[in-house]
Amino acid sequence: MKVLKFGGTSVGSVESILSLKKIVEGENDDVIVVVSALGGITDKLIATSKLALGGDESYKAEFEFMQKRHYEMVDAIIDDEEKKSGLLHTIDRLFEELKSIYYGVYLIHDLSPKIQAAIVSYGERLSSHIVATLVNGAKRYNSLDFIKTIKKHGKNVLDSEVTADAVKETFRNRTQKSVVPGFISTDRNTGEITNLGRGGSDYTASIIAAALDAEVLEIWTDVDGFMTADPKVIHTAYTINELSYVEAMELCNFGAKVVYPPTIYPVCVKNIPIKVKNTFNPDSAGTTILSHVENDSKPIKGISSIKGTTLITVAGLSMVGVIGVNRRIFTALAENGISVFMVSQASSENSTSIGVRDVDAEEAVAVLNNEFSKEIRTGAMFPMHAESGLATVAIVGENMKHTPGVAGKLFGTLGRSGISVISCAQGASETNISFVVDGKSLYKALNVIHDSFFLSEYKVLNLFICGVGTVGGNLIGQIKSQYTELMEKQRLKLNVVGIASSHKAIFDHNGIDLDNYQALLKESAESDTQKLKNEIISMNTFNSVFVDCTASADVAALYQELLEHNVSVVAANKVAASGDYDSYLKLKETALRRGVKFLYETNVGAGLPILGTIKDLCNSGDKILKIEAVLSGTLNFIFNEISADVPFSETVRRAKEEGYSEPDPRIDLSGKDVIRKLVILTREAGYKVEQEDVEKNLFIPSGFFNGTVEEFWKNLPTLDAGFEKKREELQNEGKRWRFVAKMNHGKTSVSLEAVGQQHPFYMLEGSNNVVLLTTERYHEYPMQIKGYGAGAGVTAAGVFANIMSIANI
Incomplete structure (x- = not known):
């Protein structure tokens, strides 16, 4: 028996819901299908309730929009008129109930957690009726009857034992195809409608799979599986075939929104594999999550990140050796509902840094300043210091504990790319190394780590080529002719992200079309050396190389600042290396200090070594x-x-x-x-x-x-x-x-x-x-x-050789 969960995007359009039908009906085994609300409906239910609470009559239009969307979905996917009539009757009844609740909120201006939970339950209740009618031979079961919660510390948490027994009883005589609404539940004692939290449909599916000892839990979503990194940031990211439960949990807890984190525990205990599959690409193998991954040689599996991080530092000489300071920090924050996702403490104990989301930062600072107000007044502790606009990155992989030097390689790679690590943390299990960087460096940090740890299929060099005359033109031609061979034989991608002539410049993070660069330059805006420098620095690309094929003193004057920003320089231009000796020496010292390269082999003898x-x-x-x-x-x-x-x-x-x-x-x-x-x-x-x-x-x-x-x-x-x-x-x-x-x-x-x-x-x-x-x-x-020792072709070849020497570092 399998449990298949389909998320909001999988039931959000006619195309996706018909794909769901094909997937489920294609299963020969017994399946229990857990569905989320139609994509975007949960957010719409919440937003509409807030309009009603505020006495805003536009809630009625939003309500009608939701009605219309569900009716249009039914009309588009249900052909059998008898089935359609019965389904529309059920949907009408549910919407009448919901309409009454909204009207009550509008009248009395009250939206208690109990009422809010009831309102958001309608998304899954509606979608599950639609799917149960769509799938031939399917029977709908109501999660409100068997998913039970209990109140603890003011929150609704799953009552595992009662729920497990109820699930077994409910599905004792199940049909071959069963449909269940995800997310929703009821309080064990009061019978009030509750829910398992955002992402709770995954959790519902996991609870059912664990209770019934399913063969596998399949999470059907809109991606092919867990990716090595966010593909929106790293274009070379790819699907991870297999992950351990621990690795998946680490990635989920740290920004990878593929699976709701609590989902993993119930099936992990029963050693039930999880498969993450794509409703829009069902033939993709997806990602399988297991207790142990065989033949796993990579030290890290993936990279996750959290934008909008604030680092709060609690510091003071009175903290050294004093027992209970950290207890006070975390108790005060927990009592105010503030989550801490990273902690870093120096062995001297005089400071503790905690990572919270930017939205919680102001309240967290106020809470901690209040908690330690006495110590702050006496000078024993300092007021809380908060640094916002940061980002937290985590590299995850169980093999890190068997691979010496991972942390050294990580921080060395970041340092050579000019990325300063503000704070870091690593648990004794060595499955996760987390660190905080300036938010502006996140894109660069993710790319350089992905590239450095061989998660990328190719090593990438991002090239800025200045000068498109005889040498520059020849170089671009040589790069174009060697591009495919370098990718196939050396796994190296030379990505030309900037090209500048004397008065024009073009830039593209994803790479410039070298077949058409001359036309693109001609159509581009006017540029000069300062604009060129500013654009290179602001692009903040990883593994950046500035290639100077000019003879310009103004262009050579850019080298120092580019090196300071960890951009390597390859120069056919002789001005810098032959100019003022102190300036020449400073360039070399800067390159050495910043861990980048300043190369100019072609300054003497063109391509000769x-x-x-x-x-x-x-x-x-x-x-x-x-x-x-x-x-x-x-x-x-x-x-x-x-x-x-x-x-x-x-x-x-x-x-x-x-x-x-x-x-x-x-x-x-x-x-x-x-x-x-x-x-x-x-x-x-x-x-x-x-x-x-x-x-x-x-x-x-x-x-x-x-x-x-x-x-x-x-x-x-x-x-x-x-x-x-x-x-x-x-x-x-x-x-x-x-x-x-x-x-x-x-x-x-x-x-x-x-x-x-x-x-x-x-x-x-x-x-x-x-x-x-x-x-x-x-x-x-x-x-x-x-x-x-002369000629544009051999000079360009010498420049190319310098570029390749940087690639081979």
């Missing part, structure tokens, strides 16, 4: 003594192309046309780009240096760097004859030009040099770069790193 190699050498205890390098792919291309047939001015033009040089080639010809790269290399090698410290030996007269770009191109051919004369001399000597950057024990210089055939730089082809590292270990034979 130069900076990473220097970092590895230094970290292993080696010391960089000298650096000799050809670092400009543009200049190398120019001096490789120059010949008797191709003059100097033409090689510069070709470099620009083929995308090797900056749009303004003077940036390359001035050696500024090489100087920046040399400064970065020197700093990474452990030396303090500024750009002004570099000795500059340039090969273009300074006058060429003044005026407009057009004037530069016009005057450039005047240098051709001089370069050709010197080139011819070098050719006769068997030498070639190379623009060389050098660092020797911290002293730096750049110059155009002639190198012979035996020099490692002589055979450097095209736009390739080469770096020679002389270290304490690589002293006699310097380490050589050589390869393609």
